[in-house]
Each structure stands twice: as structure tokens, then as C-alpha cells.
Amino acid sequence: MKLFYSRTSPYSRKVRLVIHEKGLMQAVTCVACNPFENAPDLEANNPLGKVPTLILEDGTPLYDSPVICEYLDTLTADRLLPASGMAR
Numbered sequence: 001m002k003l004f005y006s007r008t009s010p011y012s013r014k015v016r017l018v019i020h021e022k023g024l025m026q027a028v029t030c031v032a033c034n035p036f037e038n039a040p041d042l043e044a045n046n047p048l049g050k051v052p053t054l055i056l057e058d059g060t061p062l063y064d065s066p067v068i069c070e071y072l073d074t075l076t077a078d079r080l081l082p083a084s085g086m087a088r
């Protein structure tokens with residue numbers, strides 16, 4: 001997988017924290033970019049041109065940090081997000 005992120009984006013930071021907490025550093029290549037400047041690779045995958053954007057192995061782009069975090073959380077058994085109820 002590939003993550004387009006920006007060092008100054010709090011949304012990107014949240015996704016990178018999940019990647020680290022889940023031990024997925026080897027599975028995700030993080031690519032720094034600036035969404036406020038010319039970022040053709042990012043824009044080709046996310047019409048909103050926003051970071052973070054995660055590209056799955058099959059090329060499917062995921063965007064919006066909650067969507068990305070929820071997807072990453074499904075990849076290993078040790079869940080960060082409680083499944084349901086008040087804890088969720």
C-alpha cells in the first residue's frame with residue numbers, strides 16, 4: 001500500500017499513528033507531498049487532492065482519515081477501535 005501524506009497535516013499524522021500502532025510500517029510506503037502545490041500523483045488518485053490518501057494493493061484509493069483508519073484497523077487482529085457500544 002502507499003500513503004500520500006503531508007508532514008504538517010494532523011489527519012495524516014493520525015493515519016501514520018495507526019500504521020505504527022498496528023505494526024504496518026513494512027506494508028505501507030509513505031510518500032510525502034504538498035496538497036497545496038502541484039501533486040499530480042495525489043490528484044490522480046483523489047479528485048479532492050487531499051491528504052491523507054491511501055492506495056490499496058489493487059490500486060483502489062481510500063480517503064478521509066476515518067475511512068483509512070477504520071480500514072487499517074481491520075488488517076490485524078489487535079483492534080484499536082472498539083467494535084460497538086459506548087466504548088466505540
Ligand SMILES: N[C@@H](CCC(=O)N[C@@H](CS)C(=O)NCC(=O)O)C(=O)O
Nearest residue numbers: 009010011035050051052064065066
Ligand atoms: N476530512 C479529511 C480532511 C483532510 C484534509 O483537509 N487535508 C488537508 C491537509 S490537513 C488537505 O489535504 N488540504 C488540501 C486542500 O484542501 O486542497 C480527512 O479527515 O482526511
